[in-house]
Amino acid sequence: MEKELQYIFGPVNSSRIGRSLGVDVIPKKICSLDCIYCEVGTTRNLSTQIKPYFKAEGILAEFSSVYHEIKNSIDVITITGSGEPTLNSCLKEILIGIRDIVKDEKNIAILTNTTTLDNKDIYKTLLDFDIVVPSLDAVTKTAFEKINKPAKEININNIINHLIAFSNEYTGKLYLEVLLAKNVNDQKEDIDTLISVIKKINYTRLDIGTITRPPSYSFAKPLTDQELDDIKSYIASNGVSFIKDNTVDDNSNNTVISYHKQSSISNNDNDTDLIIRKLMPLLKMRPTTIDDIIKTLKIDKDVVQEVLTPFIQSGEVTSKEFNGILYYQHKIIKQV
Numbered sequence: 001m002e003k004e005l006q007y008i009f010g011p012v013n014s015s016r017i018g019r020s021l022g023v024d025v026i027p028k029k030i031c032s033l034d035c036i037y038c039e040v041g042t043t044r045n046l047s048t049q050i051k052p053y054f055k056a057e058g059i060l061a062e063f064s065s066v067y068h069e070i071k072n073s074i075d076v077i078t079i080t081g082s083g084e085p086t087l088n089s090c091l092k093e094i095l096i097g098i099r100d101i102v103k104d105e106k107n108i109a110i111l112t113n114t115t116t117l118d119n120k121d122i123y124k125t126l127l128d129f130d131i132v133v134p135s136l137d138a139v140t141k142t143a144f145e146k147i148n149k150p151a152k153e154i155n156i157n158n159i160i161n162h163l164i165a166f167s168n169e170y171t172g173k174l175y176l177e178v179l180l181a182k183n184v185n186d187q188k189e190d191i192d193t194l195i196s197v198i199k200k201i202n203y204t205r206l207d208i209g210t211i212t213r214p215p216s217y218s219f220a221k222p223l224t225d226q227e228l229d230d231i232k233s234y235i236a237s238n239g240v241s242f243i244k245d246n247t248v249d250d251n252s253n254n255t256v257i258s259y260h261k262q263s264s265i266s267n268n269d270n271d272t273d274l275i276i277r278k279l280m281p282l283l284k285m286r287p288t289t290i291d292d293i294i295k296t297l298k299i300d301k302d303v304v305q306e307v308l309t310p311f312i313q314s315g316e317v318t319s320k321e322f323n324g325i326l327y328y329q330h331k332i333i334k335q336v
């Protein structure tokens, strides 16, 4: 059997950034936050330490081999991780290496939780991305600690100040993400303070969403569609635009994708080894439905079930229901 991909996943369809090939630059699960809604599982190493967790060399070698196979079917490269990607001190080297491989053919995006923007090197490296997707779920200390459970040295005001400064200097596309959890960061005072900060951020697009997949903490609950719509209307009525750039499509219904990992490589045959090689990274990244697998791997439902069954029987893959939908995930995703 061919080796499972370690760093590269996708392409994933994103209504905001197009068909995206993902690059995972951080091991599961090292993060400066332990967000209660995280799809990657609970944070095992809650840390702000910046280190060469994965070396650029291995990532670039794997990227190069996959990219040349599928470059005609993707629009964008997305740097992300099973944790916070900016904690990898090789980020700049990885960005330069990927640019060198893709030339000017593709945009390069990064997802970040913004907690490292006070690091001058990371700040400068992020300026060089074509698309930056920062998340900011709460702006008061109390709500921030409830929803994002940060490492103790992280100060929310520091994050806000650096994000505002960055947004005013950055010349690429900045897609600001806010994720709301019921009775955690969705109260009127949370939204009012959030609005006051959002107004100072120079974003291209604002996406407000809620929990859509099994969260790392079972007490984390989504808002209903109506509650989410009401909050979006309230935000808009307070003078906040969701789109500030006419070149950006508004076809995502303002739903936060909130993926830090989504995985698949298009597959047009039913070779079992090949499917497993692509399926396992997907199930290790986040809870995934059968429909997700069918769409991303382009295989029949019967084939998905045939391939999954032995892994379910052995306990390597488990299932979980959330909001009436059945998800499958690898046992390495830890939820509490």
Ligand code: SF4
Residues within 6 Å of the ligand: 031, 032, 033, 034, 035, 037, 038, 039, 040, 043, 081, 082, 083, 084, 113, 260
């Ligand atoms: S959602 Fe992102 S920032 Fe939050 S804990 Fe998960 S990986 Fe870290």
